[in-house]
Amino acid sequence: MQSRPPSSAIIVGSGIVGAATAYFLAKRGTAVRLVDAAAPAAEATGAADGAVSVASKKPGPMMAAALKGVRLYGELADDGIFAGAFKRRSTFIIASSDEEGSVLEAHSKALASAGVVVETLSASGLRSALPALSPAATMAVEVHGEGHAIGYQIVHRLLTASGIVVERNLRVDGLVLEAGGSRVAGVATSEGSISADLVVIAAGNGSARLLGLSDVLTPRKGQLLVTERAPALNSAMRGAIMSGRYLLSKGSQNTGHAPPARGLGLVIDPLVTGQFLLGGTREDHGDRETNDIDAVARILREAVALIPQLANLRLLRSFAGTRTAVTDGLPLVGKIPGVANAYVATGFEGDGICLGPVTGKSIVQLICGETPDIDLSFFDPARFANLELSA
Numbered sequence: 001m002q003s004r005p006p007s008s009a010i011i012v013g014s015g016i017v018g019a020a021t022a023y024f025l026a027k028r029g030t031a032v033r034l035v036d037a038a039a040p041a042a043e044a045t046g047a048a049d050g051a052v053s054v055a056s057k058k059p060g061p062m063m064a065a066a067l068k069g070v071r072l073y074g075e076l077a078d079d080g081i082f083a084g085a086f087k088r089r090s091t092f093i094i095a096s097s098d099e100e101g102s103v104l105e106a107h108s109k110a111l112a113s114a115g116v117v118v119e120t121l122s123a124s125g126l127r128s129a130l131p132a133l134s135p136a137a138t139m140a141v142e143v144h145g146e147g148h149a150i151g152y153q154i155v156h157r158l159l160t161a162s163g164i165v166v167e168r169n170l171r172v173d174g175l176v177l178e179a180g181g182s183r184v185a186g187v188a189t190s191e192g193s194i195s196a197d198l199v200v201i202a203a204g205n206g207s208a209r210l211l212g213l214s215d216v217l218t219p220r221k222g223q224l225l226v227t228e229r230a231p232a233l234n235s236a237m238r239g240a241i242m243s244g245r246y247l248l249s250k251g252s253q254n255t256g257h258a259p260p261a262r263g264l265g266l267v268i269d270p271l272v273t274g275q276f277l278l279g280g281t282r283e284d285h286g287d288r289e290t291n292d293i294d295a296v297a298r299i300l301r302e303a304v305a306l307i308p309q310l311a312n313l314r315l316l317r318s319f320a321g322t323r324t325a326v327t328d329g330l331p332l333v334g335k336i337p338g339v340a341n342a343y344v345a346t347g348f349e350g351d352g353i354c355l356g357p358v359t360g361k362s363i364v365q366l367i368c369g370e371t372p373d374i375d376l377s378f379f380d381p382a383r384f385a386n387l388e389l390s391a
């Protein structure tokens, strides 16, 4: 049943998910307050790679959601909001061993059956599509219709288009419940309480404390590198290169391998600037302040093994960010159980740049009693019975 959009709303967190939710709610006429303990895109959104990609998704609800996510990026680019901020390109998933080859074949079938346009390239086809690739690569799958976007640029576009100014350095400490406890009146912040008709928690790793889900939402560090510009090499690459091992590191296929405590799923992304973004690790902790030489050396070694000419480039920058992972591998998006007017959208791990805008749109559709663009039933927070609001 359709319901009127709320007159006012508080969104906690101005990463890509909070910013997209704010944008789509503001479009409906809701007066939105977007609050952040730090600043827009201060956490994972500002430290991500930015693959807007179905290629890496696990078959099932995540792959289906990513298809919608990529499509929405295209629409918003055509509408002008993301124009110039969404680079359309293919992803080439490369196999360099028999194990990667068999994972890749299974994954390619899953992508094709979800409706993704994929093309298998033999070693010789691969050489003409990507001349810079090492002879060690034995086969590849080209996933068409993908793209790349820088998370903080997308946040900036969403905020600019909606005219929303983020209330910075305003930490939310809990929800303020109305008498009876079945509705929220607003949120308690570091500077006192603020009220609204509706609250959406999109606080990334900060959501764990607000929802009492520290055992369910876990930080997962990633380290990334950026090279100097290399326009000739960059323009010869028709898309991103993803090592078949990425699928193993992400557990994207049921291979019987548990993802290791520190995995590396190598992605080499030719940026519009002419630089290359190389990454990234998947580490079971949350220290985003440091890069370590072992991780940097390993990323460089594996990148050069796939594209030998990268060895001629200088490394300009290394950085790290912390994704928010959920123990069962699916995000947490929907109504907070037992509370009529509070919602959560978090736990996107390594997929939130792709899924952020479509999640913002879908949660607003849910709030307004419409059928969401993505099937949110798989992501329902009610699956965690221990969820307990911090009030």
Ligand SMILES: Cc1cc2nc3c(=O)[nH]c(=O)nc-3n(C[C@H](O)[C@H](O)[C@H](O)COP(=O)(O)OP(=O)(O)OC[C@H]3O[C@@H](n4cnc5c(N)ncnc54)[C@H](O)[C@@H]3O)c2cc1C
Pocket (backbone or CB within 6 Å): 012, 013, 014, 015, 016, 017, 018, 035, 036, 037, 038, 039, 040, 041, 042, 043, 044, 045, 046, 047, 048, 049, 050, 051, 052, 053, 151, 170, 171, 172, 173, 202, 203, 204, 205, 206, 207, 221, 222, 223, 224, 279, 280, 320, 321, 322, 323, 324, 345, 346, 347, 348, 349, 350, 351, 352, 353, 354, 355, 356
């Ligand atoms: C190294 C790395 C590579 C990645 N690569 C990709 C990729 O290629 N493709 C892809 O799709 N995704 C990628 N991701 C994942 C993506 O970055 C995240 O899934 C996405 O940014 C999550 O957005 P978010 O809005 O949920 O959370 P965040 O960006 O973490 O934002 C949460 C915000 O909430 C604020 N906050 C927290 N607690 C509170 C509180 N109590 N009160 C008020 N505010 C609070 C924080 O300050 C922060 O600004 C990558 C991530 C990393 C780290």
